[in-house]
Amino acid sequence: MISPNTSIQNIPRILPAYQKRLLKLGVKTLKDLFYHLPHRHNDFSKITPIGELKLNQTTTVQGQIISIKNTRTWKKRMFITEAFVEDRSGAIKAVWFNQPYLANTLKEGLTVSLSGKVSFDKNLYLSNPAYEKISPPPLGGAGGDFFLRHTGRLVPVYPETAGLTSRYLRYLISLFLPALAQLTDWLPLEVKKSQRLIDLPAALRQIHFPSSTRAAEQAKRRLAFEELFLLQTFVLTQRVKWQQKRAIKISFNERLIKDFVAKLPFKLTQAQRQAAWEILQDLAKPRPMNRLLEGDVGSGKTVVAAIAALEAARAGWQVALMAPTEILARQHFQTLNQLLSGHNLKVCFLSSSETKQNAKEAINKKSLLAKIKSGQINIVVGTHALIQQQVSFKNLALAIVDEQHRFGVMQRAALQKNITLLKDGLPEQVPHLLSMTATPIPRTLALTIYGDLELSLLNEMPKGRPAIITKIVPPTKRTAAYDFIRQEIKAGRQAFVICPRIELPEENNQDEIKAVKEEYRRLSQEVFPDLKLTMLHGKLKPVEKAKVMADFSAGRTDILVSTSVVEVGIDIPNATVMMIEGAERFGLAQLHQFRGRVGRGPHQSYCLLFTDSSSQTTQSRLKALVTCRNGFELAEKDLALRGPGQFFGTSQSGLPDLPMASLIDMILIKQARTEAAKILQQDPELKKYPLLKDKLKKFQTTIHLE
DSSP states (O other): OOOTTSBGGGOTTSOHHHHHHHHHTTOOBHHHHHTOOOSEEEEOOSBOOGGGOOTTOEEEEEEEEEEEEEEEOTTTOOEEEEEEEEETTEEEEEEEESOTTHHHHSOTTOEEEEEEEEEEESEEEEEEEEEEEOOOOOTTSSTTHHHHOOSSSEEEEOOOBTTBOHHHHHHHHHHTGGGGGGOOOOSOHHHHHHHTOOOHHHHHHHHHSOSSHHHHHHHHHHHHHHHHHHHHHHHHHHHHHHHHSBOOOOOOOHHHHHHHHHTSSSOOOHHHHHHHHHHHHHHTSSSOOEEEEEEOTTSOHHHHHHHHHHHHHHTTOEEEEEOSSHHHHHHHHHHHHHHTTTSOOOEEEEOSSOEEETTTEEOOHHHHHHHHHHTOOSEEEESGGGGSTTOOOSSEEEEEEEOTTSSOHHHHHHHHHHTOBOOTTOSOBOOEEEEEESSOOOHHHHHHHTTTSEEEEEOSOOTTOOOOEEEEEOGGGHHHHHHHHHHHHHTTOEEEEEOOOOOOOTTOOHHHHHHHHHHHHHIIIIIOTTSOEEEEOTTSOHHHHHHHHHHHHTTSOSEEEEOGGGGSSOOOTTEEEEEETTGGGSOHHHHHHHHTTSOOSSSOOEEEEEOOOOOHHHHHHHHHHHHOOSHHHHHHHHHHHHHHIIIIIHHHHOOOHHHHHGGGOHHHHHHHHHHHHHHHHHOTTOTTOHHHHHHHHHHHHHOOOO
16 A cells, blocks of 8 residues: 555656656655645636737636647757637737647647746747646546646646656646545644644645645645744754753953953954853853854954953863864964964864964874873864864863854754763763854844854954955956956956856766866966966865965965855955856855955955846846845845745755745744744653654754754
8 A cells, every 4th residue: 555655666656767857856755745845836727818918927828729830940950839729819829849749739629728928029929838628527527637737727836857847746746645644744733723724634735736825825834834843843952952951161251351352453343342242151151152153254253263262271171163174274273373372372273184283383193182182282173073083172161163054953963962071070061162154144044043052143344444346247348357357466466266156966076177177277378378377176185275275375376266165264365356257156145255255455355246147137136246245134135036945055954945935934933933932841852742753853864954
């Protein structure tokens, strides 16, 4: 018997070729198929007389085919099927591409229903419409025929892959609808009653085959609510667990911190002072800090982290700072050495390929690990290598994680687990945890995603830095832009060139590296043969990357051609130009990160967005970068333009499209959080809710919001 847990590979009605395509979409079981939710519904429920059609209207018409034929274009060798359909009010042409079989399927004289968008080319026409033959309903009414209709109703449109259309997915799901009754509805009954939510089987049935617009909205609300409810239950559970743990109290050393701040070569912003004070207050408590320091590019997160590290280290405890890349970790290592010089602290660097102690002193890995274990090292800066089994701290009291949207909830949990401290027979203690991110997230969204953390914002920039001038460069202005870059370099400045992002599987980025090599060759030989260029990409060995960056930092090279590896962790005060090829291929947040690599010195800096795209959407997005100076303002625009699914990257989050889209629905979020809090207040261990407890356990293995 087929059940929701049946593998699609064990369902005879799904052919092997379609099984492979379904697996590409992450559909492994029948339940996965039910949860492969449509990202929109086309409203083909209203039939419009042909004579009343308007340009760009999406609608349904019904009429008789008066002619149909296939033609073939000579250039593209593409089949075009053209049919003329008429009703009492008029006639319209319908056009399909590369579907020559339609000339045999839809014959002259047949009455059809067509649904699609009205386009214009000398006359109005329907572009690639969905079609159905109009025939009398079977005995007993519409019956199952309703589910197979692709016109004249609300029609779901799904995420697709090659050879797997929404039309086929609708057909496939309709075959197995009876199995919906076997699904267990895990949402607590009192929550469903309180929020007036429909049952799970009904919600899934209506999301795929809505009987009305209202039914579709009820289904969306139920399915979005359940995922948001799980997310809120998860973060609230994490918060409760974290608050039950014990940590080392690090008393506020007012004299030390005031002296440190007074000797800085710059003045702290008010936002930096506020964030540092919040962190120092947390460190003085017996429960572990769990705080997110969220700051714009160049807002000075590292100096705030340095204040916390100094407080802990001078009190006799160890500090660990973990970054996602070697470039960024090395940058933090250098910055901390500069900021904390004169405080008699030993700061070391640890990655899979390199070990150092203090600014430049080399040390072998075995010796360094022994010093960390014995407590001789005060502050350890590194990559994921810090949470390897062989790394053992004597008295770690503060862990700083520079996430840069690379570490998520589960990675933080792994870090916390790996560095739990048991000392002198005292109860289990965990280090205080400070997370940092340089990608601004709208506050409401951050409070939802990171509900288990306290939040500190650095929402103002250090004074005295000139604003970066951002320009969109169309193909006609490319030569002038190159001339401008040459002028900047002749004036003693330097420039970055970022090559366009290429959509590829993670395990295969060879094409991206080829693109960087080709751009480097073109620029160095054809555009800037008189200048010194160098190249940076992910496949270079760590030693090679370090040399490239050292040469660029020292001014021995003029232009650095790179992939997005320079997004974070590069601080070159002399670089004044950030040139981005194919700017439309990057998200606004990432473009803002690139822009933040310049403007770090006293010189006027520029960000040049090269694009060959003239689409209105592309221009709107890039203009947002031109007008927005503040990362938080830009994040709000990015969220409005693309939605949270694209803002975060749904594949990174572990959340399906529908609840991701609901992350901007603050009313629904608050309702989900309220219900989750009520359940946990009554039953913190969820003993009365075994279905919810089991669902939460599975949810924790998939969620990794970034």
